[in-house]
Amino acid sequence: ETGVTQTPRHLVMGMTNKKSLKCEQHLGHNAMYWYKQSAKKPLELMFVYNFKEQTENNSVPSRFSPECPNSSHLFLHLHTLQPEDSALYLCASSQLSGTSDEQYFGPGTRLTVT
Amino acid sequence: GQNIDQPTEMTATEGAIVQINCTYQTSGFNGLFWYQQHAGEAPTFLSYNVLDGLEEKGRFSSFLSRSKGYSYLLLKELQMKDSASYLCASMDSNYQLIWGAGTKLIIKP
Numbered sequence: 001e002t003g004v005t006q007t008p009r010h011l012v013m014g015m016t017n018k019k020s021l022k023c024e025q026h027l028g029h030n031a032m033y034w035y036k037q038s039a040k041k042p043l044e045l046m047f048v049y050n051f052k053e054q055t056e057n058n059s060v061p062s063r064f065s066p067e068c069p070n071s072s073h074l075f076l077h078l079h080t081l082q083p084e085d086s087a088l089y090l091c092a093s094s095q096l097s098g099t100s101d102e103q104y105f106g107p108g109t110r111l112t113v114t
Numbered sequence: 115g116q117n118i119d120q121p122t123e124m125t126a127t128e129g130a131i132v133q134i135n136c137t138y139q140t141s142g143f144n145g146l147f148w149y150q151q152h153a154g155e156a157p158t159f160l161s162y163n164v165l166d167g168l169e170e171k172g173r174f175s176s177f178l179s180r181s182k183g184y185s186y187l188l189l190k191e192l193q194m195k196d197s198a199s200y201l202c203a204s205m206d207s208n209y210q211l212i213w214g215a216g217t218k219l220i221i222k223p
Contacts, residue, residue, distance in 0.1 A: 004156070042118065042213040043157075043201070056210070090156070098209045100145045100164065105156035 002026055004106035006091050012112045021076040021109045023091030031097035032074040034066060037088040049074065050097040081113045116140045118214035120202050125220045126192055134187045134200050134217045142207020146178050146185045149201040157201055197221045
């Protein structure tokens, strides 16, 4: 595997379900990010981790819970989501956060909340 | 507030040249990024400008004017595979990327 991978690629869940999104980067980077991309809207930064420590939480509702066990893996745990949470969730990594290093993106998980 | 403006959609002809404009207002500035995103795929890095002027990279060039809060992406010798969304993002004083909504570029034969 190379680059940034995300699983699953597609997910349909009910509002009462609990699910997790997984991201893995094979680039040796130290920073990882979660973004939300809704149709025709700008990417919204959700969370940033640098060396496994969370450095940013952009006022994300608590129904989204990130986890970063090591610099290569990032999870987004989902519970009691709302239909407006349906979107493409993108994971990215970079050498370090807090720098102008370019970010490398995974293909995303297309989430539909019913 | 912080804001990035770029056109929603543009159409161009194969073989031609197209310029995608982006204006930005951010709290501080640490550079301007352009990314390309094909439908259903990951955004991929195209260019980074932090100094005024034009950066050329093959068929793609990117320009920055810091005094005007303005950038453009220039695509030459358009190919059908260039049909994609082009995302402009400004990096603010906290090194966070502030993104535009993207410009969908449609290439016609």
